[in-house]
Amino acid sequence: MTMVTKNSFAATVLTLTLLGSTLASARALPQQQDTHNETTQQVTVHVLGPDLNQQHSRHWTFSGPVRLSQVFDVAQPDASTYWLQTRLTDHALQQQVLRKQRQLQQRVKNLAAHYHTHYDDELAKAAQQLAQQIAEWPLVATYIWGTSRNDARTDIMQNPLLTVTETNSRGQYWLMLQSAPEHAAIVGLVSQPQFQLTLDTRKTLRDTVKDVELLAGAKEDTVQVITLDGQHRQYPVAYYNAKADSLAPGAVVFVGFDDSELPDEYQTINQELIELLRFWNPEMKSLWGQQS
Amino acid sequence: MQRRRLATAIALFACGFSASSYADWWEQGTLNGPSQSDIGGVGLMQMPTGRMAREGEFSFTYYDNEEYRRWALSLQLFPWLETTIRYNDVRTKLYSQVPEFSGDQTYKDRGIDIKLRLLEESLWLPELSVGVRDLAGTGYFAGEFIAGSKRIGPFDLTLGMGWGYLGTRDNLSNPFCEVSDSFCDRPSGLTGTGGDFEVDKWFKGDSAIFGGVEYQTPWQPLRLKVEFDGNDYSRDRAGVPIKQDSPWNYGAEYAFNDNLKLKLSYERGNTWMFGFTFRLNFDDAQQLKVDKPPRPAQPTKTQSVDDLRGEQAGQALAKNMADEAGFNVNRYGLSNDGKVLTLYGGQRKYRNQQEALERSGRVLASEVPDSIETYELIDQSYDMELGGYRFDADTFKTAIARADLTTQPEDAIERIEARQTEAVGDWLYNPMFEVGMPNYALKPFLEQSVGGPEDFFMYQIGLENAVSWSLADNFNIYGRVGVNLTNNFDKFNYLVEGGEPAIPRVRTYVREYVTMSDVWLDNLQATWANQLSPNWYQSLYGGYLERMFGGVGGEILYRPLDSNLAIGLNVAYARQRSFENHFGFRDYDVVTGHLTAYWKTQFLEDSLITVSAGRFLAKDLGVNINFQHEFDSGIIAGAYASFTDVSSEDFGEGSFTKGFYISIPFDMFSIKPSVGRGAIAWSPLTRDGGQMLGRVNSLYGITSRRSND
Structure with a gap:
């Protein structure tokens, strides 16, 4: 296993010390890599957050593969880091997720066309609205969901090795550390999706869903909730089955299609959209876009 | 002043204590699932609802009143199927008028209920179920129903229609009677000697509307129930008249903890009743394990x-x-x-x-x-x-x-x-096979028979000493010696009417076997097995195969890898063992065998259906069907029945062989992982028809690893 090489690490730390942990320093790094001419196995980890308002970014270059725990060790995450929000990505994965996002958008457009040809204009309009909404979903790909520094230290299965790979030949990774979220989101077959939903502790999940107007074809009695740890679960929200569930910050409520409204070839569409929503990350979307 | 305080207290009780807790209460409704009825199975008190419990929910309910004591085991086998086994103790009636036969034991009636969900609840429609009560019993409490339940906040409303025991109020004419005259009257009496399904009576005769409400109070542990009873008790067979002053029944259920619920009700306008329900879920049941952690990744110790x-x-x-x-x-x-x-x-x-x-x-x-x-x-x-x-x-x-x-x-x-x-x-x-020391295991056992006329619960507690000894790679000897600690099987006094049995007595000498000796050889079987090709297996076996029979036999099994279907043929010559000495045989012998299909169904997850057609121990011809379902915890619940050419009259009480069992993984009770299992079986009555030869090491069991589960 390769540790941070003394020279490059020392140089990086020195560079960071001198230049400060600014975006400018991150952009200056490739020159440094050229100097060392060790690009074949070098791994660079850009650490974003958690103070997003200042667009706080730092990066470390390692001479070879590096464990996530080592990155945590050198990055010394801020005490305000909310571990459930930890994410790690690279360009290849991000491109893959964005490609999936476009594919699913097209698939939902095709579904709209299917409804249209079957003279179901209400459903066609709803699917068309959803397709437009999908394009706007703030998605940031990730390999991990919510790994803490302690998790990485104590459990090797949560402490992956970051390496140069076929799809990531430059060995560039982005580790995103964020503070606790304050908002949730409600998306899917709703007329007014809310990406920054302010939570009201007096409201149940059913209340939250009742507050939005559902589009034609929406499954009215249950919704899917995707939580920060990347898990998702179905929750009942109708008058006859709701169970006073509450909504946690960072969660995404997805109102899907009622299965009975879906043609056979689209029966898996809800599941595919839920899988995509696991990458929901509005805070990092804009910031990571700038970094990468 | 006092009145105002009381009114305020009632208002708070009804509405909760703040806007948010009010919302929680209203929404939570019957959050912990629907409750069990007095007689077992999800329901109000006497009447069922359209509700189903969560899959895997297992409950034991006891309920007591002046005329009846009831013990019921209810299992939610699938999300859409509830099954209940129940014993009713009719306290006002003797088991029989013959003291030599049943002493002063009160009458015990056993019954099986099933309930099937027809519709799940939706925006406009209720959860709708249809059910049959006291199936395959004596018909004392037999009835059918259709019930729908709709939840509105903390109120769960039920409206249903009952027939038979559930419809004696006769407050609504039977709609099926409009369709066919055969539904206007309910046939009386029993088919055969009882124990049949009595399908010809279903949904016939008088019918009644019933209904009620289950209400979740703001105090989470407490639920209240009100019901309108479809039964007016005019045709009850308690041995004494049962008077009903009001068709309205009122009940309360208090959840002492997650597993125990205490029940109290005032029913018929004149009778207090009480009981409890103990519950657990077969899908959730688990035990923490203490085990070596998996070996961490590390460089290999060997170079070559x-x-x-x-x-x-x-x-x-x-x-x-x-x-x-x-x-x-x-x-x-x-x-x-x-x-x-x-x-x-x-x-x-x-x-x-x-x-x-x-x-x-x-x-x-x-x-x-x-x-x-x-x-x-x-x-x-x-x-x-x-x-x-x-x-x-x-x-x-x-x-x-x-x-x-x-x-x-x-x-x-x-x-x-x-x-x-x-x-x-x-x-x-590649070590040469060496004959080693036998493996030895000692464990306690409980053999039981519930609901017999001689005593409600007959049992034998003892120790089972098992020895398994491999004499070659593919040849094994297995023996088991039982030691009696205590039993009351001496009370078993099954007698064949008229002296001569209609069919050979292959199982009903149980008293003789149990009381013969305090130490007995349960079985001593040699098994040889061989693989003919990747999918074909064969075995030969012989010895004292079980407590009542010995013999020799052979089996062949076709079992493709990970296939849902396997087929086997087993044929044996068996001779009845003596109950007068340990190693001898009686005169009775039989060639018995079955062609068996093992089917892991795709439409019923984690379930195995076994169908065996052939000749049974009493030389009767027919089929044995066994169904079993495995829950997430590893607990298996199963049921079996044999249908043969023995008439129900010749068979005796019960009409045909049937039974239920629960197989429990040992590691549920142990902190160490284990693949061993123990079983609790329940057979309403042991008779001679439809009985299969017992043995150890069947090929389907030996080849269990052909399936990847």
Whole structure:
């Protein structure tokens, strides 16, 4: 296993010390890599957050593969880091997720066309609205969901090795550390999706869903909730089955299609959209876009 | 002033204490699932609802009133199917008028209920179910119903229609009577000697509307119920008249904790009743385990395959595999190109096969040289190769070392047909079979019979001493000696009316067997098994096969790898064992055998249906059907029935052989992982028709690893 090489690490730390942990320093790094001419196995980890308002970014270059725990060790995450929000990505994965996002958008457009040809204009309009909404979903790909520094230290299965790979030949990774979220989101077959939903502790999940107007074809009695740890679960929200569930910050409520409204070839569409929503990350979307 | 305080208290009780807790209360409704009725099964008090419990929900309900005591076991087998077994103790009636037969025991009536969901609740429609009560019993409480339930906040409203015992109020004419006259009157009496399904009576005769409300109070542990009873008790058979002053029943249920619910009700306008329900869920039930942690990823200890060669190296690897992965290694060898290491043996520790595989791979990854690219684990039983798993070593090592971001251990493992031992080029460890010491196990047992006329509960408690001794790779001797500690089977006094039995007595000498001696040879069976081809297996067996029969037999089984279907043929010559001495035989003998299909259904998950057609012990011809379902916890619930050419009159009370069982994994009660099981069986009555020969080591059991579950 390769540790941070003394020279490059020392140089990086020195560079960071001198230049400060600014975006400018991150952009200056490739020159440094050229100097060392060790690009074949070098791994660079850009650490974003958690103070997003200042667009706080730092990066470390390692001479070879590096464990996530080592990155945590050198990055010394801020005490305000909310571990459930930890994410790690690279360009290849991000491109893959964005490609999936476009594919699913097209698939939902095709579904709209299917409804249209079957003279179901209400459903066609709803699917068309959803397709437009999908394009706007703030998605940031990730390999991990919510790994803490302690998790990485104590459990090797949560402490992956970051390496140069076929799809990531430059060995560039982005580790995103964020503070606790304050908002949730409600998306899917709703007329007014809310990406920054302010939570009201007096409201149940059913209340939250009742507050939005559902589009034609929406499954009215249950919704899917995707939580920060990347898990998702179905929750009942109708008058006859709701169970006073509450909504946690960072969660995404997805109102899907009622299965009975879906043609056979689209029966898996809800599941595919839920899988995509696991990458929901509005805070990092804009910031990571700038970094990468 | 006092009145105002009371009104305020009632208002708070009804509405909650703040806006948010009000919302919680209103929304939570019957959050913890619907409750059990007085008589077992989801319902109000006397009447059922359209509700189903959560899948795997198992409950025992006891309810008591002046005329009846009831014990009911209810199991939610599938989300859409509820099954209930119940005993009613009719306290106002004797079991029989013959004291020599049943003493002063009060009348016990057993019954089985099933309830099927027709509709799930939706925006406009209720949850709708149809059910039959007291199925295959004496018909004392037989009735049918259709019930729908709709929840509005904390109120769960039920409206239903009942027939038979549930419809004696006769407040609504039977709609089926409009369709066909045959539904206007309900036939009386029993088919045969009772125990039949009595389908010809279903939904016939008087009918009544019933209904009620289950209300979740703001105080979470307390629920209240009100119901309108469809039964007016005018045709009850309690032995004394039952007077009903009001059709309205009122009840309360207090959840003492998550498992125990106490019940109290005031019913018929004149009678207090009480009881309790104890519940658990077969899907959730589990036990914490104390076990060695899986071996962490580490560099391999060996540099060359020669480090794995020989007795000492083999035994060391075998020990680690057994200790850390539960895989008992019999032998292992290399392929001709030296890249595939194949280990033969069997996993005997973990019920979770994926866990066992990952543990095995971890041991091999750190004990096998890196030059080996593939590991194969082949499950053996009786020296037969049943199936295997292939590991891509590099991928597996990458996964367990988390050497990249995406590879998982399961990505490295592939299910394969067994590699036959002939394919191994270089045996590194291949010890000759040696006859070792027998394996010995001692465990307690409880044999029981519930609901008999002589005594409600007949039992035998004893110790079972089992010995298993392998004399060759594919030849085993298994013996079991029972030791009686205590029993009351001497009360069993089954007599054949008229002296001569209509069919041979193959099972009803149970009293004679049980009371013969305090120590007995339960069985002593030799089994030889052989693999004819990857999918075909055969065995021969002989000896004292079970407590009541000995003999010799042979079996052949066709079982493709991981197939949903297997077919076997088993034929045996059996002779009845003596109950006057330990080793002798009686005159009665029989050639018995069955063609059996084993079907793991796709439409009913985790379920196995076994259908055996052939000749039974009493020389009757027919079919035995066995259904079993495995829950997430590993608990198996099963039921069986035999239908043969013995008439219900010749069969005697019960009409046909049937029974239920629950098989419980030992590791539910142990902190150590184990694949062993114990069973609790319940058979309403033991009679001679439709009885199969018992034995150990059936081929389907021996080849269980042909299935990947």
